[in-house]
Every structure is written in structure tokens, then in C-alpha cells.
Amino acid sequence: MTNTRRQFLRGAAQLGAIAPFLTVGALAQRAAAADVESARFGSTAEEAYQIAYKAHEDLMTLPDLRMHGEEKIAMVVYPKMTMLDLVGPQFFFSAMMGSSVYLVSKDETLSPVMGDTGFAIVPTISMADCPNDLDILFVGGGTSGTVDFMNDQTSMDFVADRGARARHITSVCTGSMILGQAGLINGKKATSHWAVRHLLPNFGAEAVDARVVRDGNVMTGAGVSAGLDFALALLAQIRGEAYAKSVQLAAEYAPDPMFNAGTLSSADPKMGDAMHKMYATAIFAMDEASRRQKRE
Amino acid sequence: MTNTRRQFLRGAAQLGAIAPFLTVGALAQRAAAADVESARFGSTAEEAYQIAYKAHEDLMTLPDLRMHGEEKIAMVVYPKMTMLDLVGPQFFFSAMMGSSVYLVSKDETLSPVMGDTGFAIVPTISMADCPNDLDILFVGGGTSGTVDFMNDQTSMDFVADRGARARHITSVCTGSMILGQAGLINGKKATSHWAVRHLLPNFGAEAVDARVVRDGNVMTGAGVSAGLDFALALLAQIRGEAYAKSVQLAAEYAPDPMFNAGTLSSADPKMGDAMHKMYATAIFAMDEASRRQKRE
Numbered sequence: 022m023t024n025t026r027r028q029f030l031r032g033a034a035q036l037g038a039i040a041p042f043l044t045v046g047a048l049a050q051r052a053a054a055a056d057v058e059s060a061r062f063g064s065t066a067e068e069a070y071q072i073a074y075k076a077h078e079d080l081m082t083l084p085d086l087r088m089h090g091e092e093k094i095a096m097v098v099y100p101k102m103t104m105l106d107l108v109g110p111q112f113f114f115s116a117m118m119g120s121s122v123y124l125v126s127k128d129e130t131l132s133p134v135m136g137d138t139g140f141a142i143v144p145t146i147s148m149a150d151c152p153n154d155l156d157i158l159f160v161g162g163g164t165s166g167t168v169d170f171m172n173d174q175t176s177m178d179f180v181a182d183r184g185a186r187a188r189h190i191t192s193v194c195t196g197s198m199i200l201g202q203a204g205l206i207n208g209k210k211a212t213s214h215w216a217v218r219h220l221l222p223n224f225g226a227e228a229v230d231a232r233v234v235r236d237g238n239v240m241t242g243a244g245v246s247a248g249l250d251f252a253l254a255l256l257a258q259i260r261g262e263a264y265a266k267s268v269q270l271a272a273e274y275a276p277d278p279m280f281n282a283g284t285l286s287s288a289d290p291k292m293g294d295a296m297h298k299m300y301a302t303a304i305f306a307m308d309e310a311s312r313r314q315k316r317e
Numbered sequence: 318m319t320n321t322r323r324q325f326l327r328g329a330a331q332l333g334a335i336a337p338f339l340t341v342g343a344l345a346q347r348a349a350a351a352d353v354e355s356a357r358f359g360s361t362a363e364e365a366y367q368i369a370y371k372a373h374e375d376l377m378t379l380p381d382l383r384m385h386g387e388e389k390i391a392m393v394v395y396p397k398m399t400m401l402d403l404v405g406p407q408f409f410f411s412a413m414m415g416s417s418v419y420l421v422s423k424d425e426t427l428s429p430v431m432g433d434t435g436f437a438i439v440p441t442i443s444m445a446d447c448p449n450d451l452d453i454l455f456v457g458g459g460t461s462g463t464v465d466f467m468n469d470q471t472s473m474d475f476v477a478d479r480g481a482r483a484r485h486i487t488s489v490c491t492g493s494m495i496l497g498q499a500g501l502i503n504g505k506k507a508t509s510h511w512a513v514r515h516l517l518p519n520f521g522a523e524a525v526d527a528r529v530v531r532d533g534n535v536m537t538g539a540g541v542s543a544g545l546d547f548a549l550a551l552l553a554q555i556r557g558e559a560y561a562k563s564v565q566l567a568a569e570y571a572p573d574p575m576f577n578a579g580t581l582s583s584a585d586p587k588m589g590d591a592m593h594k595m596y597a598t599a600i601f602a603m604d605e606a607s608r609r610q611k612r613e
Contacts, residue, residue, distance in 0.1 A: 069601035115434035138411035190498035236555030244569025266578035272538025275579030276572035282562035298372035305365035
């Protein structure tokens with residue numbers, strides 16, 4: 022919009038009821054409202070910067086808002102994982118000011134890691150170089166990639182070692198199968214993607230049909246999209262409710278799916294059964310891996 | 318769990334009421350239930366594969382499930398964008414069997430692109446090589462990265478060109494500012510991240526405070542996490558309700574955040590105001606860019 026047109030419309034809005042045509046009046050009111058809103062954020066770049074700076078200070082004075090921390094957060098990245106499992110929580114973790122978020126790969130060359138939806142993420146640190154003492158160890162899920170990870174000794178040694186020392190042991194989706202294989206959820210309540218939740222007892226865990234399950238220092242999330250609910254809950258636990266809510270607002274996390282079909286119990290039964298069996302090879306392989314590990 | 322222990326527990330479950338201790342009985346029942354569930358997915362790898370294969374066929378026979386398509390989908394990847402804006406919808410798009418999902422970068426070397434939460438994604442095609450006629454053009458958002466994109470002629474030419482030909486012109490978060498700058502939402506209803514929604518009239522669009530807004534062939538989503546609701550809606554439009562629901566189930570998308578604080582109206586007013594002003598520099602710069610474009 023040109024400045025001239027804005028001035029015209031602002032003028033028209035001030036004229037109000039005597040605007041010659043209703044549409045011109047409505048347009049003008051809308052443009053004027055936008056101008057008023059815009060004015061809150063400065064009329065020069067420098068003013069905008071000062072407003073943002075002051076807002077940061079204002080946030081720091083809000084009660085119970087733990088603005089800064091030094092958490093060390095490791096998120097495991099592995100081939101054929103479901104990247105959304107990781108990217109949802111990563112948004113929340115990266116918003117924890119002062120924290121360090123590591124994307125950890127087995128591969129020391131830090132080559133991009135291809136996920137199971139066809140795109141690759143670049144890891145930032147190798148398992149060998151990852152800090153020993155973590156505030157959060159996070160593992161996401163997948164299908165055949167998760168099975169491969171469960172059957173890889175180096176990867177499992179990493180999870181077992183860092184998990185044993187971590188302040189929070191966490192997963193989303195079938196990532197809890199990996200935690201289980203590493204012996205980290207034995208005796209704990211946990212959840213997983215609905216398709217494999219029944220396997221949790223193989224690891225000595227109690228399967229809970231819930232979106233997010235916290236038991237002591239273990240927090241697990243359900244399938245894929247549950248990563249957002251999981252991360253919000255973990256953030257609230259670590260940085261407090263006010264901080265968690267500020268990140269929820271940044272993410273505009275007020276979900277509203279047009280269908281209620283995201284769980285096995287809400288899905289059409291024929292569809293749910295077929296979808297479940299589509300995962301048969303991964304379910305079978307995870308089941309096998311869990312039994313083999315226990316035999317060793 | 319060893320096979321021996323499983324056999325013992327299964328035996329104990331069959332004994333039922335005469336199990337000597339309640340805990341053993343409960344454990345055994347749980348293990349037996351897990352075994353029954355496991356048995357549905359085969360007792361050998363080959364059986365599991367056959368079950369999965371048959372399930373795929375079963376899904377194809379469900380009414381109104383458009384299982385395969387050949388959609389060409391381009392998702393723009395640019396520096397300092399919010400990667401979750403893209404990765405949420407990418408999960409849904411990649412689940413459209415037969416479709417091609419391109420991650421499009423301006424940079425012809427296809428170097429990894431660093432997002433605003435500190436990790437990089439590898440693009441798969443350059444703007445120059447991207448197909449001309451797309452079924453879906455998708456643009457995600459960000460703050461300063463989005464401003465840079467709006468002020469880059471090559472990038473905007475790409476969006477304007479592919480958008481003018483695309484069957485569906487789409488965005489999440491401040492991606493709608495980019496669509497606006499490219500002249501693609503003039504006269505349309507649209508939404509955006511709450512922090513900049515008031516700027517939509519600068520592009521001739523009508524700002525709607527909604528999670529997902531569809532107007533003709535333009536579909537826009539609200540901030541960041543709205544990408545999941547957006548993608549579900551678009552998938553339903555393109556592949557039908559049954560297909561969309563099957564992907565919703567795969568994603569276990571039954572969101573349940575522990576707080577209701579994801580919108581400006583539900584947030585604490587002091588927090589909301591400060592958070593809004595934290596974005597002042599980006600808001601000011603997007604406002605400026607939109608006015609400059611209109612003057613040209």
C-alpha cells in the first residue's frame with residue numbers, strides 16, 4: 022500500500038459515517054486499524070529494535086518466568102527416523118534461552134541424515150563428542166530405521182550411557198522402544214506410538230495409553246505429533262509454566278484438527294486395523310529385537 | 318523377556334485364578350495380552366511382510382480412499398526460516414503415495430539451509446530446476462529470514478511465477494507475508510502467525526483469525542504448529558477425507574496440550590503484549606517491505 026493511499030484511507034476512516042460508499046468506509050476502517058496496530062511496533066527500524074529490547078526486559082520481570090538456563094540437550098538423529106518426531110520438540114527446546122541443543126549422529130563425519138519422509142537433517146555433533154552429562158536425552162522414532170538403531174551396538178551403548186546419567190530421559194513415538202532396548206524404562210510407566218505400545222512390557226515397562234507419560238525422570242510421548250504436547254510438558258517441568266506458555270504462544274500451539282481420527286479408538290475400525298497391520302514388519306522386528314536383547 | 322519367561326508367564330496366565338500371588342497373576346495377564354497382540358503381526362518376518370502387504374491391499378479397497386496420485390509439491394526452503402512450519406506439513410505431503418515432494422532452495426549447489434532454531438535441512442532441488450506446473454506451492458515462515466526472502470528479487474520471482482500456475486497456493490505462519498509480497502493473495506481471505514496477521518491488508522488480503530483459511534485455491538495456516546491442521550485440511554481436499562484420516566492416525570494427531578495458551582486471546586495479557594513486541598523488528602520490516610513493494 023502506498024503511503025498516499027494509506028493517508029487517504031486514514032483520512033476516510035476519520036470521516037467515518039460520511040464516507041460516500043460503505044465499501045470505501047469499511048476498507049478505510051480496516052486499513053486504519055492496521056495502521057494503529059502497526060504503530061505499536063515503531064515507525065523506524067531503530068524504534069522497533071528498542072521496543073523489542075524493552076519487551077525482552079519486560080518478560081524477564083514476569084513472575085516465575087525462568088528466562089535463562091544452561092541445559093545441555095541431546096537429540097539423537099539416525100537414518101530413516103521420522104524427522105517430525107524430533108523437529109516438533111526441537112522448536113520448544115531451541116526456545117529455552119541459554120540452553121545448548123545438540124543433534125547427535127553416530128557418524129563422525131556429520132553427514133546429513135536422511136529421514137523416513139524423504140529429507141535430510143544435518144547433525145551437529147557425533148556420539149563420541151556428545152557431552153557426557155545431559156539435562157535431556159531425547160530419542161525420536163520411526164519404523165525400520167528404529168529397528169536398525171535398536172540392533173546397532175554402538176548406538177545402543179550411547180543411549181544407555183547418556184541415559185543412565187541424564188537428568189531427563191525422554192522419547193517420542195517409537196523412540197521409547199530404543200529407551201526400552203537400552204534398559205532405561207524397566208519398571209517405569211511409558212507410552213509410544215499406538216502401533217507398538219503393546220510391546221512396552223517386553224522391556225519391563227508398563228504401557229500407558231496417554232499422550233504424554235511422566236514417571237520419575239522418564240518422560241515419553243505418543244506417536245509423531247505428540248512431540249509437541251511432550252515438549253510443552255517437559256518445558257513446563259524444567260523452566261516453569263510461564264515460560265512453557267510463552268513458547269506455546271510463539272508456536273501458536275492451539276491445535277484444531279478438522280477430524281477426530283488421530284487415535285486407534287477414534288479411527289474407523291477397518292481403517293485402524295489395516296493401518297496397524299501396515300506396520301507389521303516393524304512391529305515384528307521390534308518385538309524380536311526386544312526378546313533378543315533380553316536373552317543376551 | 319526370554320522365551321522361557323514368556324512361556325512361564327503365559328502358563329501362569331492360563332492358570333488364572335490359582336496363580337499363587339496377585340502380582341504374578343497380573344504380570345502374567347499383561348504379558349499374555351501382549352503376546353496375543355503380537356501374534357496379530359506374524360510369527361516370522363515373512364508372515365509379517367505378508368500381513369503388511371495384505372493390509373495395503375485392504376486399504377485400497379476402502380471406499381473413497383484415493384490411495385495413489387502424482388501430485389507435484391514444492392516446499393520452499395530458505396535461510397533462517399522456521400523449519401517446523403515446513404516439517405509438519407512435509408510429514409502429511411510425503412504420505413501422499415505417488416506424489417513428489419520437492420524441497421526448493423534458491424542456491425543451486427543445494428547446500429544445507431540453516432533454519433532459525435539452529436539446525437539445517439538439505440534441499441532437494443533448486444528454484445531454477447523446480448517443475449513449472451505444481452499441484453502445491455508451499456511457503457513457510459520465520460522472522461528476519463522471511464524479511465530477507467521478501468526483499469530478494471530472485472526468490473520473489475520464483476514464488477510469483479510458480480504461484481501463478483499452481484493448483485494450490487499455500488503457506489503456514491509468516492509464509493503468507495511472502496505470498497502477499499508476490500501478489501498471490503490480493504483480494505483473498507487469509508491468515509498468518511498472530512503477530513503479523515494485522516499486516517495482511519497491506520497485501521490486499523482480508524485477515525481472518527482462524528487456524529486454517531481456504532479461499533479459492535489459496536490455503537493459509539496460522540503460526541508454526543498450525544501447519545499440521547493446515548496439511549490435514551489440504552490433504553482432505555486433495556485426496557479425500559478417508560486418506561487424510563489415515564495419515565492423521567499415522568501421525569497420532571490427537572493433540573492435547575496441557576495449557577490453553579497458544580493464542581493471543583488465551584495468553585496472559587502482559588505476556589502476550591511482551592511476546593508481540595519481541596517481534597517488533599520483524600513486524601516493522603515486513604510492514605516496510607509490503608509498502609515498498611506496493612510503491613514499485
